[in-house]
Amino acid sequence: MGIQTATKKYSNYINGIWTSPLSDKVYASINPANKNEIVGYVPSSSEKELNEAVSAAKAASRGWRKLAGSVRGDYLYKAAAILEVRADDIAETMTREMGKTFPEAKGETIRGVNILRYYAGEGMRKIGDNIPSSDSEALMFTTRSPLGVVGVITPWNFPVAIPIWKMVPALIYGNTVVLKPAFETSVTAIKVIECFHEAGFPEGVVNVVTGPGSVIGQGLIDHPDVNGITFTGSETVGKQVGQGAFARGAKYQLEMGGKNPVIVASDADLDQAVEATISGGLRSTGQKCTATSRVIIQRDVYEEFKGKLVDKVKEIKVGNGLESDSWMGPCTSEGQLNIVLSYIQKGIDEGATLLYGGKRVDEGELQQGFYVEPTVFENVNSDMTIAQEEIFGPVLALIQVDTLEEALEVANDVKYGLSASIFTKNIGNMLSFIQDMDAGLVRINAESAGVELQAPFGGMKQSSSHSREQGQAAIEFFTSIKTVFVKP
Structure with a gap:
């Protein structure tokens, strides 16, 4: 685990391809333990690149949601196995990029593996209930429909666990995702997405675009084809996310501060x-x-x-x-x-x-x-x-x-x-x-x-939008209930 100066330039991941940035503008990720060390360079992307990612996610949505839950789960199991193999490298990158100790970073990465496996199993669990109808000749039940394209906006403090605990339930319930990671830990997030790429996810199902919140984050909030936004970060930014999503009728989930x-x-x-x-x-x-x-x-x-x-x-x-x-x-x-x-x-x-x-x-x-x-x-x-x-x-x-x-x-x-x-x-x-x-x-x-990971997580008062993440509670945000009435 020796520290070496890295000057690799990383790319966005759009429609199953690591894409070359449209401009030469990049962000240098700095090691907080040594400000003279650059961990890597990531694109400072434009709205055009975000639009390409959302378009890819929308196009992939129809095919992805039609797959059996167990088939979607198989992709997650593959990503979990790859992440586990790469755990030391990703944890070291996290430490160099974010600063937490290597044991903490390794523990977080293994937690990401476990989250992937937990939600892979969700593909075989029930998503509805039979409900007695007042019509004795009818069948009535509930099922769930995915939202569609989900924008995922994540902070720098848990650059493996938080993106995974947001993306993975979205994916298992049939959504496609566009991830906007925090600039400070974008290299770590990109290495996580490399695991999804190697697992063979269909083109457009998983996308990552790096860039400033004012461009990429706001672009996700405002985009008419983004059906849901899940955000973790500060209270101030979270309220802006909620107001923007509410203004156009998108579903939103906010996890904000704590004291x-x-x-x-x-x-x-x-x-x-x-x-x-x-x-x-x-x-x-x-x-x-x-x-x-x-x-x-x-x-x-x-x-x-x-x-x-x-x-x-x-x-x-x-x-x-x-x-x-x-x-x-x-x-x-x-x-x-x-x-x-x-x-x-x-x-x-x-x-x-x-x-x-x-x-x-x-x-x-x-x-x-x-x-x-x-x-x-x-x-x-x-x-x-x-x-x-x-x-x-x-x-x-x-x-x-x-x-x-x-x-x-x-x-x-x-x-x-x-x-x-x-x-x-x-x-x-x-x-x-x-x-x-x-x-x-x-x-x-x-x-x-x-x-x-298996228990609902979220806050009261100004700490959240009163929704819950993780565990089986995640289905409540990433899907909508559909009531079905069938009469011969």
């Missing part, structure tokens, strides 16, 4: 809570929509928890994700690093106490990367910026409360509602948390960042 709390009750196993808080908040450099951001602790265990937490955070090794002893890699880009540092400064300016970290890491070789120290604040009030806004970085805000009721009130006192966790041994505390926590994913005695 996820962990509650540490007075009866919690503090060692377990500390480990989960650090893992949930600081792995992937805190760049997860489900990352722990706020730590709400009952006052009678606060000092002991804080001491254990800070001691563990001090042990974290920050470094290049390809180095075996690195626990936390860099921020994905210089822009993201500056955002994180600006939030840390806001925390200080608004009166929070900086317990640990808070500075850019720039010693030795690390000065060429976008590294920041894992950061812990205390004396945080719920109305502070660092307690309200999504930072998307390795920053933990500690908040003291007296009671579980107060903890739940603080936990819900944000506009987001994606994930949340609690550490407690008391069944009453668990039940109160399950009932009263306004989040789409609640976890008990586990970190906030765990998402399982």
Whole structure:
């Protein structure tokens, strides 16, 4: 897994062909661990190339939807096998392009393999129900129809898992797709699409076009032949996606921000809570929509928890994700690093106490990367910026409360509602948390960042458009119910 300078130019994938860009304008993907290393070049595509991809997907749609679900599933099984063989290469590319450690990248890639296999099996599961008719001579049942062409807009933080968990259910239910990956991780996304190409998917069923959101993303939103848009990203952009899709009657699915709390009750196993808080908040450099951001602790265990937490955070090794002893890699880009540092400064300016970290890491070789120290604040009030806004970085805000009721009130006192966790041994505390926590994913005695592929995933409040991804729930977005009435 040696780092080598790569200057390969990658192409869009349209109608089963790796196409030459229409212009020489390209985007250089930079290694965030070493800003002098270029991982590869990807096209900064035009609306014309997007239109070609949508046209190809529309033309392929009729034939693809007519295939038996088991046949579509066979293509997914083939792609899974190829992705598994290429897992090390794709994971290394992800680490070099996005910054997360190689073990995390490898785990994400294998998760992509498992998602492919899970949805391949969906091709043999039922898609409707028999319904009794008031006419005794008639048969009535439901089936499902694919949307048609689905535009897939994905972020940089999970460049394998998120494109796959959006594209694959769309495909198994009979849709064709056009993927617009984040610029920052387009090389990784293209390598994933290479697996689909080698698996022999029919021309036009899977397409990828790289380029700026203002051109390719907006083009997908506005295109009259794109029947559905599935998006993961920021709240601001997500609302623009939803408004644009709604304006022309396209179906849309939005997964947006999170400001996820962990509650540490007075009866919690503090060692377990500390480990989960650090893992949930600081792995992937805190760049997860489900990352722990706020730590709400009952006052009678606060000092002991804080001491254990800070001691563990001090042990974290920050470094290049390809180095075996690195626990936390860099921020994905210089822009993201500056955002994180600006939030840390806001925390200080608004009166929070900086317990640990808070500075850019720039010693030795690390000065060429976008590294920041894992950061812990205390004396945080719920109305502070660092307690309200999504930072998307390795920053933990500690908040003291007296009671579980107060903890739940603080936990819900944000506009987001994606994930949340609690550490407690008391069944009453668990039940109160399950009932009263306004989040789409609640976890008990586990970190906030765990998402399982076979379970529905999505948020409440401003975290999503209230739809759900993954598991069998995915069928609800990627298909429409058709009621059938048959009378001889």
